[in-house]
Amino acid sequence: MTTRVLLPWSDLSVPDAISASYYDGSGTPPEVDDVEFYVLPYDSGPEPPKLISAMPSLRVVQTLSAGYDNLVPLIRPGVQLANGRGLHDLSVAEHTLALVLAAQRDLPRWFEQQRTGRWSRAHTRSLADARVLLVGHGSIGQAIERYLRAGEAEVVPVARTARPGVHGIEDLPELLPSAEIVILVVPDTPRTRGLLGAAELALLPDDALVVNVGRGTAVDTAALTSEVTRGRLRTALDVLDPEPLPAGHPLWTAPGAIITPHVAGGSASFYPRARRLVEDQLTRFAEGRPLLNVVV
Amino acid sequence: MTTRVLLPWSDLSVPDAISASYYDGSGTPPEVDDVEFYVLPYDSGPEPPKLISAMPSLRVVQTLSAGYDNLVPLIRPGVQLANGRGLHDLSVAEHTLALVLAAQRDLPRWFEQQRTGRWSRAHTRSLADARVLLVGHGSIGQAIERYLRAGEAEVVPVARTARPGVHGIEDLPELLPSAEIVILVVPDTPRTRGLLGAAELALLPDDALVVNVGRGTAVDTAALTSEVTRGRLRTALDVLDPEPLPAGHPLWTAPGAIITPHVAGGSASFYPRARRLVEDQLTRFAEGRPLLNVVV
Numbered sequence: 001m002t003t004r005v006l007l008p009w010s011d012l013s014v015p016d017a018i019s020a021s022y023y024d025g026s027g028t029p030p031e032v033d034d035v036e037f038y039v040l041p042y043d044s045g046p047e048p049p050k051l052i053s054a055m056p057s058l059r060v061v062q063t064l065s066a067g068y069d070n071l072v073p074l075i076r077p078g079v080q081l082a083n084g085r086g087l088h089d090l091s092v093a094e095h096t097l098a099l100v101l102a103a104q105r106d107l108p109r110w111f112e113q114q115r116t117g118r119w120s121r122a123h124t125r126s127l128a129d130a131r132v133l134l135v136g137h138g139s140i141g142q143a144i145e146r147y148l149r150a151g152e153a154e155v156v157p158v159a160r161t162a163r164p165g166v167h168g169i170e171d172l173p174e175l176l177p178s179a180e181i182v183i184l185v186v187p188d189t190p191r192t193r194g195l196l197g198a199a200e201l202a203l204l205p206d207d208a209l210v211v212n213v214g215r216g217t218a219v220d221t222a223a224l225t226s227e228v229t230r231g232r233l234r235t236a237l238d239v240l241d242p243e244p245l246p247a248g249h250p251l252w253t254a255p256g257a258i259i260t261p262h263v264a265g266g267s268a269s270f271y272p273r274a275r276r277l278v279e280d281q282l283t284r285f286a287e288g289r290p291l292l293n294v295v296v
Numbered sequence: 297m298t299t300r301v302l303l304p305w306s307d308l309s310v311p312d313a314i315s316a317s318y319y320d321g322s323g324t325p326p327e328v329d330d331v332e333f334y335v336l337p338y339d340s341g342p343e344p345p346k347l348i349s350a351m352p353s354l355r356v357v358q359t360l361s362a363g364y365d366n367l368v369p370l371i372r373p374g375v376q377l378a379n380g381r382g383l384h385d386l387s388v389a390e391h392t393l394a395l396v397l398a399a400q401r402d403l404p405r406w407f408e409q410q411r412t413g414r415w416s417r418a419h420t421r422s423l424a425d426a427r428v429l430l431v432g433h434g435s436i437g438q439a440i441e442r443y444l445r446a447g448e449a450e451v452v453p454v455a456r457t458a459r460p461g462v463h464g465i466e467d468l469p470e471l472l473p474s475a476e477i478v479i480l481v482v483p484d485t486p487r488t489r490g491l492l493g494a495a496e497l498a499l500l501p502d503d504a505l506v507v508n509v510g511r512g513t514a515v516d517t518a519a520l521t522s523e524v525t526r527g528r529l530r531t532a533l534d535v536l537d538p539e540p541l542p543a544g545h546p547l548w549t550a551p552g553a554i555i556t557p558h559v560a561g562g563s564a565s566f567y568p569r570a571r572r573l574v575e576d577q578l579t580r581f582a583e584g585r586p587l588l589n590v591v592v
Contacts, residue, residue: 090424090448097396105394110556111407117548119540121557128565130387150446154387244415252413260406261417269424
């Protein structure tokens with residue numbers, strides 16, 4: 001008897017004991033009565049998770065996202081849920097560096113000059129030697145830290161609770177006044193909403209850069225907009241609240257603002273890592289060994 | 297008897313045995329009859345080097361640039377010339393990463409969308425896992441390599457002559473066809489001029505990224521322009537030939553081109569390192585110890 005798995009890619013290396021069907025999230029899904037292991041297509045909207053309730057033989061749901069809150073209500077007893085923790089780390093870290101370097105090295109200015117064929121030089125800030133407050137020190141935060149240290153930034157990590165070498169979140173007010181750059185990489189929870197509000201932003205030194213690659217709710221958008229539009233702070237945001245920002249919102253065109261449309265996790269570095277994880281999980285499942293990344 | 301040094305900064309920490317005057321390259325220089333140690337102001341045009349011939353007591357010229365060819369004819373016997381090797385390494389490496397990440401993570405596209413308040417997402421390329429041909433493996437090339445490796449790129453170094461782990465330049469034709477990214481960080485010499493000509497560029501795979509942060513002459517601009525304007529290759533250039541490009545040159549506005557105005561070396565990370573070098577050199581000079589970075 002072979003295991004039926006439903007996979008998003010038809011060219012994955014699958015163990016002999018496993019028979020596979022394919023569903024990439026578009027069009028009509030195949031028959032799912034026998035599916036025991038369902039790998040959700042990544043970033044494919046609300047339809048794919050709905051299939052879960054139509055799978056009577058289901059034993060495992062594998063999401064390729066790190067976040068899984070939306071799936072928990074769909075997981076009935078006897079079904080394991082495994083997530084994509086770690087898969088996006090490098091992609092998000094890379095995009096974070098892209099944002100920080102673009103801001104510190106004045107790329108928007110040079111791209112603007114390029115549009116009119118203007119050659120005008122100036123010295124810029126740098127990431128090297130800058131004191132960077134890194135708020136969020138999980139798997140993705142640690143990947144960001146490694147990249148920042150390679151760039152010789154001075155990294156000050158902050159996590160929910162203090163541990164050796166890492167400040168607890170209660171230290172934030174005393175750390176903000178000396179931070180040239182703040183990077184937020186925290187999930188959306190009651191404790192992180194509005195983490196950087198008007199009071200916290202006011203503690204930052206003039207010209208500080210606020211970067212958010214976690215969830216938009218961690219920053220008070222109105223307070224940040226006020227500081228950036230009057231030129232006191234700069235910002236680079238891949239996530240926003242609301243997301244997307246409405247047309248005409250002043251942050252879109254503020255000179256000190258860089259906005260990218262929630263693309264930090266979606267790059268070419270993600271798929272090879274996602275496929276390797278799924279191959280490993282299928283082998284474990286076929287061999288009766290524990291799965292990785294089980295969250296429910 | 298105290299040593300007279302001519303420095304570009306008035307707030308440097310100077311040894312007791314040394315008396316200092318200041319000249320930052322602008323305005324009228326002070327009296328230079330007694331100057332024994334002259335630290336040229338950085339990136340300040342053709343005037344400061346002319347003072348060298350007016351310094352009868354001169355024993356040391358310290359340039360803060362890595363390049364010094366233009367100064368050699370001015371150095372008479374008995375005078376040492378020390379250069380700024382290493383000072384710009386991190387600044388150039390950082391700008392190189394800024395260019396590569398901007399290209400791979402589609403920053404020009406997002407900045408363009410930002411100008412019209414448009415939110416439209418897409419998956420991008422990445423630097424991670426990309427095979428990067430790094431042509432030039434001196435002090436700056438090695439700094440670039442460290443940064444690239446932190447980003448989990450696959451780095452293939454190429455130098456003038458082969459050594460363990462590093463290809464010689466004669467291997468270039470066999471390495472180009474598998475390079476997703478080529479980074480040039482070579483000086484301008486008879487051997488490097490036109491290193492990437494039409495034939496070499498044609499060997500690169502479709503969609504490859506050509507990055508130049510060394511000297512513009514290493515790339516045949518016309519050949520590169522042809523490949524980029526027809527959309528086969530992409531490019532990110534901090535140096536050009538001619539430099540600057542004339543107004544109206546098609547590379548300015550080609551969608552696959554990023555151009556920055558020779559700013560890789562001039563960032564905030566440079567000055568602390570330059571000042572530390574000069575402080576060290578002055579101490580060595582005052583104590584009669586050998587100087588660093590002596591090139592003539």
